[in-house]
Amino acid sequence: MIQIHGLHKSFGGKPVLSGVDLAVGQGESLCVIGQSGTGKSVLLKCILGLTTPEAGRILWRGSPLDQATRPDFLARFGMLFQGAALFDSLTVWQNVAFRLRQRMPDVQARAIAIEKLGRVGLGPETADLMPAELSGGMAKRAGLARAIADDPAVIFFDEPTTGLDPIRARRINGLIRGIVTETGATAITITHDMDSVRAIGDRVALLQDGRIAWEGPVPAMDRAAPLAGFLGNTPSL
Template identity: 60%
Template structure:
């Protein structure tokens, strides 16, 4: 019997004005796997993610989670769907006016006692390698790497079934980026979540992915296991993975 994908995208299309961003995306993500979608800026990675979350509606196609069509949910059904997801935003998106522990506990049941919420936040901070001493600090008092870890703790705090990672290593030095990559691998394994990461950082791809898909011009042009990414024979993947200016992917460059 064929396993039902955790997430299935079927012919997903989205246009903004005259620009066709998604042009028929087909992609399956299995339960418990770490899928990484690569591609340059403006290729539709973030739009695809927002469609899955129900933040924007696709023009055509179908989105299924556990075999159930979630393409056009509204109201309470949409809220229940979104509650299944955790999200690590590209810039962290922490609330500057809240302490670290209140940021981490933001998505938890706020009817719980404050002491219980704080204890839960500290437990999640420990999972990302941060001690209780940072709990009462403001995000502005933390380094960029620590802010990213706090944002990761917030993403996993409600124990979501699925976590999305949007460019998780952007703005970090190579060592801290590797620390974040290791944390993602550990959390996916230990919490048994399904992960979708969008990135252009090949070090992240090689560390966190079980499978990789490349999005170009609104379509998946290749997908396969991480180990096969260097021998795909696909010219788009080859150019992207090796960072070559020459190839089928053309970048608009203005002269001085």
């Protein structure tokens, strides 16, 4: 689904990405880990077109991700932001149906929003609440409902459990894993939480010094020498 070849990006003359090579297949769940400041978010922004790399290629379904192919890509992706990033002036259902309302009547968009809210464990009574009335866990679920509202082919998760207590974090991880499995969507997750990696990921990639230092299936990471420092006695990166 997505291939990255030799990606380079720097800011102020300081290299952040120094030749990243990475690929994620259809229906695969890839977790990208690494210390803070190693370029995980920059990598995501390059894929989404929010920042332009100096060198390298990004392919979408085998074709260069450029002006010709980006509209199709943008129409087929969903994203769960780190802080849920709900619009505070819109109700929950309007947030979930934000993209849908651009091409269908509100009655239809609301029905789909309520269905997706139910998929993440939020009842129809939450549809007309404002984001300020939601707890942190509920807001994250509403953000997840928005991410899947348009049945995307690719879903990006940016630190999906940040700010949640362990119990709520496990629930979110379980929801994400279930949604990825049921929909067959391709997933790319940026996370510091190794519990999330084990729960969500099929494969994990370590971003270090601007390159992918190690990648492989999640069950193999406990035996990977480059990951020893991350997997010692700390629950997260």
